[in-house]
Amino acid sequence: MKNSKFYLLLMAICFLVSCSKDDDSTDKIEQDPIIGSWETIKLINESGISSTSIDCDQRVIYTFSANNTFSASVHNIKESDSSCYINQTVAAEWKNTVNKYAFKIISMTDTDTQEVETTSDPAFLNLNISFSKDKATFTIINNDSSKVILSRKN
Numbered sequence: 001m002k003n004s005k006f007y008l009l010l011m012a013i014c015f016l017v018s019c020s021k022d023d024d025s026t027d028k029i030e031q032d033p034i035i036g037s038w039e040t041i042k043l044i045n046e047s048g049i050s051s052t053s054i055d056c057d058q059r060v061i062y063t064f065s066a067n068n069t070f071s072a073s074v075h076n077i078k079e080s081d082s083s084c085y086i087n088q089t090v091a092a093e094w095k096n097t098v099n100k101y102a103f104k105i106i107s108m109t110d111t112d113t114q115e116v117e118t119t120s121d122p123a124f125l126n127l128n129i130s131f132s133k134d135k136a137t138f139t140i141i142n143n144d145s146s147k148v149i150l151s152r153k154n
Contacts, residue, residue, distance in 0.1 A: 040148060044149070061153065068095055074088040087112060088109065105119050
């Protein structure tokens with residue numbers, strides 16, 4: 001009788017263990033939607049007039065990393081041959097606090113002269129940002145009501 005209770009108890013334990021949740025996933029932290037590379041695709045001025053024709057000197061590519069840093073490549077037109085090239089790079093930090101984004105520029109480098117300018121103001125700049133439902137674009141709404149719309153590159 002003792003043996004049958006032991007086997008019954010062993011079977012019950014096996015049953016409970018085998019029926020435990022099969023989900024091996026741990027709590028997954030959703031990646032911030034801003035992480036990745038983005039390019040300016042549309043500008044809307046404070047009067048509401050929009051332009052989808054982005055000139056070279058308006059072209060900026062942003063790359064946001066999971067470690068809360070980002071870089072920006074600012075383009076310009078080369079005078080010698082009128083080609084579009086990166087004339088400035090920006091190193092910065094970003095943070096997201098309950099879908100409010102803040103940015104702080106650390107340094108800017110002129111690619112022509114290799115001069116590095118570091119910022120003396122350590123404050124973060126808060127910007128209003130809204131993402132499209134599919135997270136393929138986001139809009140920066142400036143204080144003067146102008147907007148910059150960016151599209152995911154990767």
